[in-house]
Amino acid sequence: MVSGQSVEEIPVIPPFAVIDGSVGGEWRSPLDQQREDIINWVVNLLGVEEVVRAKEEFFAQTGMIFHDDESYHRRMSYFIDYFLFIRPLVHLDPENPPTPFALYRDKHPQTTIHSYTHSLFKVLKIQSTGLVLKDLCSDDKIRIQKQSDELFDGIAKSDVFQGFVFHMDEAPVLSHGLIFHPARSHRLLVKALKEAKKQGLFDRLTFLAQGARLQLKHARLRHVDPRMVYAELRS
Secondary structure, three states: OOOOOOHHHHHHOOOOOOOOOOOOOOOOOHHHHHHHHHHHHHHHHHOHHHHHHHHHHHHHHHOOOOOOOOOHHHHHHHHHHHHHHOOOOOOOOOOOOOOHHHHHHHHOOOOOEEEEEEEEEEEEEEEOOEEEEEEOOOOOEEEEEOOOOOOOOOOOOOOEEEEEEEEEOOOEEEOOOOEEEOHHHHHHHHHHHHHHHHOOOOOHHHHHHHHHHHHHHHHOOOOOOHHHHHHHHHO
């Protein structure tokens, strides 16, 4: 995520892209620090134009976000996660395209991020030491470790959200780029997920992109029952 700027404005402060400090306050977790190192290294290597192209693709898939949107910072954090860990760099190797994170890890094998889970999650338990989540795409349970000074304010049992869990040296931790779905949409999300799997049509990235797009649509149509918005999941 870029500090107070759109991705296009990164050249104003070359060669670095700073993760937005407004997410989670001034405190920097080990994940924040590692993520910032990666994005700085990647922008220096690939150039800001690659980030701009990635952002355009991301918005086309998940919906356009604006500075005055309530979820702007979380969405931009989600975009950075997508850019670093998901988006293939086809122009570097059309047959086996690496992600930016894969390039970084090849040069920095000591990275504290070992892998990630990008999925739709349900909160099963909230504990003093962290969270217990269910990965709704795989049915696996993941125990999230609470980092020093980290707050889970606003997260409640049975919440359903999508985003990234990063598996680090000590334990899995949450990214800041989380998209929370309204409670009245949860049944539709789970039903659509199960039906897609049953029919052999489930594609995780497509499903999550559609979920992100519908959550944004609902956020702009607060007066509409979210079940009417999320009914598009059936199509």
